[in-house]
Amino acid sequence: MRPLLTLAGVTIVEASRRRLLLALALLTLAVIGLSAWGFSRLPATTVGNTPISPSEVRAAASQLTIFMAFMFSGVLALGSVLVASPAISSDIESGIMLAILPRPIRRGDVLLGKWLGLLALVLAYAALSCALELAVIWATTGYVPPRPLHAIAFIAGEGLVLMTLTLLLSTRMAPMTSGIIALVGFFGAWMGGIAMGFGQAFGNSTITNIGLGSRLLLPTDGLWRGAVYHLEPDFILNALRFAGRGAAGSPFSATVPPDPAFQLYAFAWVVMLLAIGCLSFARRDL
Amino acid sequence: MRSWASSPPTRFSRLPPRFTDPTPEPVSAGEAAGAASLAVHTQDLAKRYGRTVALTALTMDVRRAEVFGFLGPNGAGKTTAVKLLVGLARPTAGQAWVLGAPAGDRSTRRRLGYLPELFRYQPWLSAREVLGLHCQLAGIAAASRREEIDGALAWVGLADRADDRVGGYSKGMQQRLGLGVALLGRPELVLLDEPTSALDPVGRHDVREIIRRLKANGTAVFLNSHLLSEVEQVCDRVAVVDRGRVIATGTMAEILRGDGTVRLRVQGLDPAARLGAFGAPVVEGEWITFTGLEPERVPELVAEVVRRGARVYAVEPRTRSLEERFLQLLRESEA
Numbered sequence: 001m002r003p004l005l006t007l008a009g010v011t012i013v014e015a016s017r018r019r020l021l022l023a024l025a026l027l028t029l030a031v032i033g034l035s036a037w038g039f040s041r042l043p044a045t046t047v048g049n050t051p052i053s054p055s056e057v058r059a060a061a062s063q064l065t066i067f068m069a070f071m072f073s074g075v076l077a078l079g080s081v082l083v084a085s086p087a088i089s090s091d092i093e094s095g096i097m098l099a100i101l102p103r104p105i106r107r108g109d110v111l112l113g114k115w116l117g118l119l120a121l122v123l124a125y126a127a128l129s130c131a132l133e134l135a136v137i138w139a140t141t142g143y144v145p146p147r148p149l150h151a152i153a154f155i156a157g158e159g160l161v162l163m164t165l166t167l168l169l170s171t172r173m174a175p176m177t178s179g180i181i182a183l184v185g186f187f188g189a190w191m192g193g194i195a196m197g198f199g200q201a202f203g204n205s206t207i208t209n210i211g212l213g214s215r216l217l218l219p220t221d222g223l224w225r226g227a228v229y230h231l232e233p234d235f236i237l238n239a240l241r242f243a244g245r246g247a248a249g250s251p252f253s254a255t256v257p258p259d260p261a262f263q264l265y266a267f268a269w270v271v272m273l274l275a276i277g278c279l280s281f282a283r284r285d286l
Numbered sequence: 287m288r289s290w291a292s293s294p295p296t297r298f299s300r301l302p303p304r305f306t307d308p309t310p311e312p313v314s315a316g317e318a319a320g321a322a323s324l325a326v327h328t329q330d331l332a333k334r335y336g337r338t339v340a341l342t343a344l345t346m347d348v349r350r351a352e353v354f355g356f357l358g359p360n361g362a363g364k365t366t367a368v369k370l371l372v373g374l375a376r377p378t379a380g381q382a383w384v385l386g387a388p389a390g391d392r393s394t395r396r397r398l399g400y401l402p403e404l405f406r407y408q409p410w411l412s413a414r415e416v417l418g419l420h421c422q423l424a425g426i427a428a429a430s431r432r433e434e435i436d437g438a439l440a441w442v443g444l445a446d447r448a449d450d451r452v453g454g455y456s457k458g459m460q461q462r463l464g465l466g467v468a469l470l471g472r473p474e475l476v477l478l479d480e481p482t483s484a485l486d487p488v489g490r491h492d493v494r495e496i497i498r499r500l501k502a503n504g505t506a507v508f509l510n511s512h513l514l515s516e517v518e519q520v521c522d523r524v525a526v527v528d529r530g531r532v533i534a535t536g537t538m539a540e541i542l543r544g545d546g547t548v549r550l551r552v553q554g555l556d557p558a559a560r561l562g563a564f565g566a567p568v569v570e571g572e573w574i575t576f577t578g579l580e581p582e583r584v585p586e587l588v589a590e591v592v593r594r595g596a597r598v599y600a601v602e603p604r605t606r607s608l609e610e611r612f613l614q615l616l617r618e619s620e621a
Contacts, residue, residue, distance in 0.1 A: 006422045010408070017410035095404035099467055102372040103423040104396040285335065285375035 003105040004113040011117025015083065021121075024079065028129050032136055035068055039140035059236070061143035065134070066231050066252050072129050073155045073224060077186055080122055080163035085179035087114045088170040092286060101286065108278035111171065115274060118163050126156035147230040154227035154258070157266060158220045162186055164270050165218065168277035171284060185218045193221030194249045201248030219266040224251075226258030324383070325350050325475045325506035326371060331380035332530075333366050340366040342530035343380065348508055348523075350474070353501050355521035356510045357612060363530040364510045365403050368479050371508070372400045385474055396425060399468035399476040403483070403510070405461055409453030413444050413463050416452060417470060424471045438466035441496060457484040465496065476500060477508040482516060494520050518608040526615050533619045542611055546579040547604040548587065555596035564590070572599075 015021050042060055045052050052060070088111065091097040101107060130152045138144050145151060162182055169178030196211020198204070215222045232240070232254065240247045240255050247253055326348035333341040341363040348354040358364045369375040370382055373390035382389035385397055407416045417435040426434055439445045442462040452460065461484040468476055478497075482490040490513075497507050497520045511517050517524060518538065525535040534541060551572050561567055561576075564587045568575045576587065581603065588598055606614075 002425075003423055006419065010411075010419060014408070014410055095402060095406035096408060098374060098402035098404060099400070099407065099420070099464065100423060101374055102395055102398060102400045103420065104392050104394075104425055105423055106392070286369065 003103075003109045004116065007110055007113025008116035008120065011087070011114050012120060015117075015121055020083065024125065028075075028125075028132075031071070032129070032133050035133065036136040036140060039064070039137050042141050055235075057141055058143050058233070061137060061141040062145065062231070062233050062236055063252075065137055065143065065145055066228055068133050068137070069130065069151060069155060069227060069231055070224075070252060072126070072133065073158055073227065075129075076122065076126055076155060076159035077162045077220065078183070079125065080118070080159045081166045081179050081182045081186070083121065084118055084163045084166035085170055085182065086175035087118065087167055088281065089173060089178065090170075090175050093174070098286060107282045111167065111278050111281050112274065115164065115167055115277075118167070119160060122159040122163055123156050126152055126159060130155060145231040146233055150230040151227045154223050154230065158223040158227070161218065161220050161223065161266065161270060164273045164277075168273050168280065171277055171281040186220055189214050189218040189221040190224075190251060193225060194251050197249040201245045215262075216265070219262070219269055221251075222258070222262055223266060225254040226263070228252060229254035229257055323350070323386075324348060325352075325385060326354075326508060327383040328367075328371075329381045331367070331370060331382050332378045333363070333370060333375060334378045339530055341370070341377075344527070344530065344532060346525050346532055346535060348475075348506055350506050351501060351504045352522040353497055353507045353509060353520050355517035355524035356508060356527065357512065357514065357517060357524055358527035359512070359616060362527045364512075364527060365479055366530075367527070368400075368403075368477050368508070368510050372398060372477060396471065397474045399470065399473035401461075401464045401468040401476075401478045401481050403479040405464035407452045407460060407463055407467070409451065412449045412451055413439065413455070413466070414448045416463060417466060420467050420470050426471050434470055438469050441469060442466040443492060458486060458489055461485055462489065462492075465493065469496075469500075473505060475506045475508065477510070479510045480513075481509070481511070482513060490516065514608045514612055524608075526612060528616055528619045534615050538608075542606055542608060543581070545577070545604070545606075546581070547575065547577045548579050548584055549600070549602040549604070550574045550576070550588070550591065550598060551600035551602075552591055553597045553599065555591060555594060561587070561590065 039061065042064075043051075043054075043057050045057075045060075088097070091100075097110075100110065130148075134145070134148050162185075165185065166178055166182040169181055172178075173181070192211045192214025194211075195207050196215065199207030199209070199211055236253075237255060240253050247255075324347050326346070328344050328346050331341055331344040332339075344363070344367055356364055356367065366375065370377050371384050371389050373395060376390070384391070385394050387394040407413075408419070411419065414435055417438055418431060421431040421434055435448075436445070439448050442465050444459065444462055444466060447455070447459065452463065455463065461481065465478070465481060468478065478493075482493050485493060494516065497509065500507050501522075507520075509517060509521060521538060523535070523537050524541055525532045526541070527533065552574055553572060555574070564583065565576050565578050568577075579587065584601065584603060588601055591598055
């Protein structure tokens with residue numbers, strides 16, 4: 001357990017010393033600052049000379065909140081890929097790993113230590129950036145989504161899934177290759193989610209199954225839909241259900257709550273990929 | 287825990303006292319007992335990467351507390367052999383024992399020090415932090431870590447730059463740091479893969495001194511190098527490898543043993559003197575050259591010459607440098 005925590009700590013120190021945390025913090029604060037200005041203008045928006053009503057402000061804020069969440073989930077997903085793709089392979093290529101692995105430690109400890117360190121970074125970024133953005137939205141418009149903590153957890157889960165996949169790929173592939181594969185998978189799953197929405201709306205089982213397959217292969221879109229569901233107020237949910245096929249396929253809406261079985265599957269998926277990653281790394285000749 | 291107290295002080299000051307996960311193959315009790323007394327024992331060790339054969343059948347022994355040179359041309363399989371010994375790779379066939387345990391045994395790695403050929407350390411950490419990280423990974427008790435780190439820094443001459451980021455180090459300084467990392471925990475066996483490749487002459491001299499001190503303290507050193515002069519100066523025994531197998535092994539004296547050519551500078555020897563028992567001599571003025579003579583017979587030859595009333599001014603057994611011998615061995619191997 002001790003080497004695992006040591007390596008987790010080194011991973012966090014690396015992110016800090018390489019100024020990743022500083023760059024992320026500054027850019028995120030800049031984006032949140034800009035969004036604060038934008039949200040603050042929302043209540044004063046007029047249609048003609050008539051100010052929009054509080055319910056319209058609420059409706060607009062709820063949709064903009066989902067878009068902001070999408071942006072942060074995207075940053076988190078891409079950031080997870082970028083930090084995880086070189087985590088193992090780059091250390092092997094540079095030679096850092098050659099000095100570490102002959103120590104009396106398991107290779108699994110190295111992988112899990114890196115994963116733990118990256119997990120801390122993913123969770124911290126998801127929690128801090130999303131919480132700050134939601135606080136800004138509340139302060140400027142008075143809008144609070146129905147279950148913000150649930151939404152943040154799902155967004156963090158999305159980053160965690162992608163980070164775990166990339167770390168697994170990093171045990172065997174060059175940083176660029178593992179990063180590209182993970183990103184293609186991420187956007188493919190997103191498209192799969194849209195296809196699944198269309199398939200369900202139009203009763204096409206083939207398209208639905210393709211979407212379902214992509215969700216099982218990479219549960220990022222399923223987790224994103226879970227986050228969206230927890231950000232949607234009831235009146236938006238009712239409107240979406242009323243729209244029926246009209247709202248089908250939108251990647252920014254979810255009309256059903258996340259299935260507990262799917263959440264359990266996503267958890268098992270992460271555990272399974274970690275196990276495969278440990279096995280893959282342990283069996284690799286350096 | 288072995289003591290370093292007997293280490294003589296040098297410019298490095300004084301060092302204070304101190305796989306894989308691959309599953310080792312089962313071995314017989316006899317083999318285990320034999321291997322336990324050695325620092326390294328390999329038997330027909332082979333490694334193949336896809337279609338590339340890196341090692342064919344490496345069989346060698348490294349004794350405890352000796353400096354063992356591992357020589358070979360580029361691509362001979364030297365680094366592969368070291369990687370197999372420290373558990374970075376798994377053998378395709380054969381067996382390897384390190385400090386009495388199958389190569390790759392996790393607890394045995396606690397007693398190893400290793401400087402890889404491709405050395406690189408976390409550039410965002412200071413040298414002291416890198417050493418601290420390796421102390422933690424090596425399981426060195428927290429109470430003795432500071433002493434270990436300071437000792438290693440002093441040994442490799444980095445005490446003055448200990449708190450600088452490794453990213454700002456020259457290649458030579460990084461290699462010194464790597465050597466310091468390998469010395470942590472007072473290992474019983476230190477494997478050095480081309481330890482002076484980035485060092486200047488002063489650095490190379492320092493490394494030779496470190497190796498001698500390690501030997502004096504009872505540590506076995508496995509020196510993988512193609513710098514023959516370096517090996518010649520510090521190694522007790524060497525193995526020469528070519529195309530993945532050992533083509534010669536022995537003490538330096540055994541490896542460098544000449545071809546039996548001895549030149550004598552002699553005056554007053556009757557040209558008709560019959561010295562045929564020592565081979566057919568070639569006479570050039572005062573010099574007489576004998577070939578194919580066993581070293582043990584040289585005193586006998588000199589005594590015979592003197593007995594015949596001649597005066598002997600010089601006896602010169604022809605010796606070869608390690609480089610000459612190395613190249614000869616490679617030529618023979620190719621033939």
